[in-house]
Amino acid sequence: MRLKVLLPVLLIVLAGVRPAAAAPPLFTLHEVGPGVWAAISPDGSKAGANTGFVIGEDGVAVIDSFQNVDAARELLADIRQRTSLPIRFVVNTHYHLDHMIGNGVFAAAGAVIVAHRNVRAWAHTENLKFFGPSPTAANRALVNGIVLPSLTYDDGVDLYLGNRELIVRHMLGHTGSDSVVVIPDAHVVFTGDLLWDRHLPNLIDASTKPLLRSLDALATQYPSATFVPGHGNVAHLPDLQAFRGYLAFLRAQVADGLATGKRGQALVDALAPAFRSQYGTWGFFEHFLTPNILQTAAELQGKKRLPGGRVN
Numbered sequence: 001m002r003l004k005v006l007l008p009v010l011l012i013v014l015a016g017v018r019p020a021a022a023a024p025p026l027f028t029l030h031e032v033g034p035g036v037w038a039a040i041s042p043d044g045s046k047a048g049a050n051t052g053f054v055i056g057e058d059g060v061a062v063i064d065s066f067q068n069v070d071a072a073r074e075l076l077a078d079i080r081q082r083t084s085l086p087i088r089f090v091v092n093t094h095y096h097l098d099h100m101i102g103n104g105v106f107a108a109a110g111a112v113i114v115a116h117r118n119v120r121a122w123a124h125t126e127n128l129k130f131f132g133p134s135p136t137a138a139n140r141a142l143v144n145g146i147v148l149p150s151l152t153y154d155d156g157v158d159l160y161l162g163n164r165e166l167i168v169r170h171m172l173g174h175t176g177s178d179s180v181v182v183i184p185d186a187h188v189v190f191t192g193d194l195l196w197d198r199h200l201p202n203l204i205d206a207s208t209k210p211l212l213r214s215l216d217a218l219a220t221q222y223p224s225a226t227f228v229p230g231h232g233n234v235a236h237l238p239d240l241q242a243f244r245g246y247l248a249f250l251r252a253q254v255a256d257g258l259a260t261g262k263r264g265q266a267l268v269d270a271l272a273p274a275f276r277s278q279y280g281t282w283g284f285f286e287h288f289l290t291p292n293i294l295q296t297a298a299e300l301q302g303k304k305r306l307p308g309g310r311v312n
């Protein structure tokens with residue numbers, strides 16, 4: 001069961017697993033507001049996750065840095081095609097390696113890495129779990145090589161690129177280290193992995209109840225925003241509500257299944273058809289359905305282990 005949970009991440013991390021002929025582009029760039037760019041990474045790309053950047057009056061801020069140094073270098077080159085202003089900040093939306101491995105590329109270009117304090121606390125330890133119970137020396141070196149944030153916060157921080165403001169705020173739900181980055185003058189919100197657009201999410205570290213509250217807060221505060229999710233395409237309120245609907249469905253179905261006494265694979269087998277009929281077309285469905293059900297069952301039973309040794 002543990003290997004099944006890890007497999008999707010490993011498939012994404014290990015570049016050589018895919019047939020070369022089918023290799024998708026690392027990412028595609030979309031200008032989602034004036035000087036605000038989303039880098040959308042297609043499923044199966046070795047870039048691994050979405051990122052983006054904001055060009056301000058006197059500098060650039062980058063949001064997340066991919067799970068792959070080549071993708072980070074390509075993003076830096078794309079930024080350099082658009083501006084010669086300094087890269088001043090990288091904000092990591094959470095500690096998962098698919099959002100952090102490229103940090104060093106931007107740190108070397110002069111950026112300060114900024115994130116919630118738990119990103120710094122967990123990046124070199126909790127990321128090892130994505131390689132199973134016995135990470136190789138190369139896996140350990142990859143994780144230990146992640147450039148950590150040098151500026152951390154508890155609740156949030158406001159960053160300024162001249163007069164251009166970025167509001168960075170900690171929100172609960174995906175890992176305990178998550179933040180959103182709001183660019184008010186462009187009505188854009190980078191959500192990190194608090195939002196997955198039409199994809200089943202990785203819930204390995206998630207607490208779905210506070211996650212639902214965070215999604216509701218985003219919907220209330222930014223109903224007309226353009227959302228850049230951690231995975232999937234650029235999104236808007238109906239997409240956020242669809243993701244919220246999935247999580248609410250998941251919690252309700254798992255609670256009903258547990259109430260009938262089913263556990264483990266029997267629980268998954270009983271619930272899978274209803275999920276398939278409603279969400280079978282979503283990305284990562286085959287990868288994440290079983291772990292989503294089992295991890296939510298653990299959460300609802302108060303047995304889920306969370307980063308930092310907490311139990312949900």
Ligand SMILES: [Zn+2]
Nearest residue numbers: 049098193230
């Ligand atoms: Zn991610």
